[in-house]
Amino acid sequence: MPWQRRTYRGSDLTRALNIEDLRAIGRRRVPNFVFEYLEGGAEDEASLRHNRAALEALRFAPRTLVDTCAREQRIVLFGRESPSPLVIAPTGGNGVLYPRGDLALARAAAAAGIPFCLSTVSTLRLEQIAAEAGGRLWMQLYLMQERKLAEDIVRRAQAAGFEALVFTTDANVFGHREWDRRNYRAPGKPTLRNLIDAFRHPRWLYQVLLRSGAPRFENLVDFLPPGKASAIGGSTIIPQMFSASISWRDVAWLREIWRGKLLIKGVLTVADAEQAAALGCDGIVLTNHGGRQLDYCVAPIEVLPEIVAAVGQRLTVIIDSGFRRGSDVLKALALGAHAVMVARATLYGLTAGGEAGVRRALEILSTEIDRTLGHLGCCSVRELGPQLLRRG
Numbered sequence: 174m175p176w177q178r179r180t181y182r183g184s185d186l187t188r189a190l191n192i193e194d195l196r197a198i199g200r201r202r203v204p205n206f207v208f209e210y211l212e213g214g215a216e217d218e219a220s221l222r223h224n225r226a227a228l229e230a231l232r233f234a235p236r237t238l239v240d241t242c243a244r245e246q247r248i249v250l251f252g253r254e255s256p257s258p259l260v261i262a263p264t265g266g267n268g269v270l271y272p273r274g275d276l277a278l279a280r281a282a283a284a285a286g287i288p289f290c291l292s293t294v295s296t297l298r299l300e301q302i303a304a305e306a307g308g309r310l311w312m313q314l315y316l317m318q319e320r321k322l323a324e325d326i327v328r329r330a331q332a333a334g335f336e337a338l339v340f341t342t343d344a345n346v347f348g349h350r351e352w353d354r355r356n357y358r359a360p361g362k363p364t365l366r367n368l369i370d371a372f373r374h375p376r377w378l379y380q381v382l383l384r385s386g387a388p389r390f391e392n393l394v395d396f397l398p399p400g401k402a403s404a405i406g407g408s409t410i411i412p413q414m415f416s417a418s419i420s421w422r423d424v425a426w427l428r429e430i431w432r433g434k435l436l437i438k439g440v441l442t443v444a445d446a447e448q449a450a451a452l453g454c455d456g457i458v459l460t461n462h463g464g465r466q467l468d469y470c471v472a473p474i475e476v477l478p479e480i481v482a483a484v485g486q487r488l489t490v491i492i493d494s495g496f497r498r499g500s501d502v503l504k505a506l507a508l509g510a511h512a513v514m515v516a517r518a519t520l521y522g523l524t525a526g527g528e529a530g531v532r533r534a535l536e537i538l539s540t541e542i543d544r545t546l547g548h549l550g551c552c553s554v555r556e557l558g559p560q561l562l563r564r565g
């Protein structure tokens with residue numbers, strides 16, 4: 174019998190040891206086209222792969238013989254303490270992965286004491302999340318051709334008490350996710366093969382589609398033509414609504430009408446980071462949208478040091494794209510990021526087991542952060558710095 178390393182193949186969340194285990198559980202629970210929506214990137218998926226490669230290329234040079242009994246991972250984010258340096262990133266269509274998916278993510282974030290960012294294209298209304306989840310809530314904004322839609326979201330998020338508005342700027346033109354195009358025979362209409370696959374996942378079919386009807390883009394229903402709000406295949410309908418005209422003028426406008434914290438999600442250069450600071454933004458998110466937009470894009474971790482050097486004292490710098498381990502998170506903090514957003518890592522948890530799955534994902538990441546801090550000879554994230562890293 175040749176030597177073999179076995180991975181966990183059951184569905185007990187408590188036995189998932191890492192994010193990859195949750196991914197494997199989640200993958201079995203949903204039809205292939207749903208998992209591909211969660212997982213995939215644009216075009217050749219070079220950005221998607223490179224996000225991981227760039228994080229993996231960074232190696233630690235740890236200190237030793239440091240007493241690390243009193244480890245903690247608290248950070249201060251926009252003047253408030255957060256028990257861990259994580260933020261749940263905005264993702265659309267969460268209700269397709271798991272019933273009431275947005276609420277499951279928001280509640281798990283609230284339980285962990287970290288912010289949850291709701292997407293414009295969520296499948297529950299922002300007011301429902303504010304009423305039923307609590308915790309620190311941020312609202313992501315897509316500025317679409319119909320500008321009234323943005324005004325509506327901003328007004329409602331303000332009234333519902335959201336702490337921050339996160340304006341996503343890297344979706345002026347929608348990324349070409351070729352697999353997504355192949356999964357539908359017409360906009361919103363899955364191919365026969367995918368319909369058959371849906372019937373092979375009866376639990377998903379019942380919970381997500383049949384029990385209370387297909388999830389819809391609830392924040393946008395008033396602006397979409399009747400019958401076009403379904404989140405199943407929404408990725409083949411919504412992109413036409415995106416606007417290539419968005420510009421820094423919109424940021425100035427948002428700064429005027431939004432009273433809370435304002436972040437720009439989509440910054441990858443010093444010039445744009447400077448512009449965000451000059452227009453009075455509070456923070457930026459360095460991202461390539463998890464490899465779902467521009468292909469052959471730099472990984473955010475590669476441009477982090479130069480951007481932190483330029484604006485790190487004036488802006489809160491958050492980073493995402495490719496973070497799957499606590500060690501990844503600590504690499505970004507060592508290079509000066511103030512916090513890390515995670516999307517797929519917590520979506521794998523959601524797909525594996527709803528709120529309990531997201532809680533498990535956050536628990537895994539924060540346990541890994543804690544363990545790695547110990548290995549590095551650090552008691553807190555404030556002790557991290559570029560001296561602990563080498564490029565492999």
Ligand SMILES: Cc1cc2nc3c(=O)[nH]c(=O)nc-3n(C[C@H](O)[C@H](O)[C@H](O)COP(=O)(O)O)c2cc1C
Pocket residue numbers: 210211212262263264265292293294313341438460461462463464465493494495496514515516517518
């Ligand atoms: C399924 C999925 C849906 C997403 N939807 C949105 C969205 O509605 N708005 C947005 O700003 N970013 C969206 N993103 C991008 C994430 O916010 C985040 O930038 C990216 O996924 C981070 O990379 P990671 O998935 O490797 O953690 C989405 C990502 C995924 C995987």
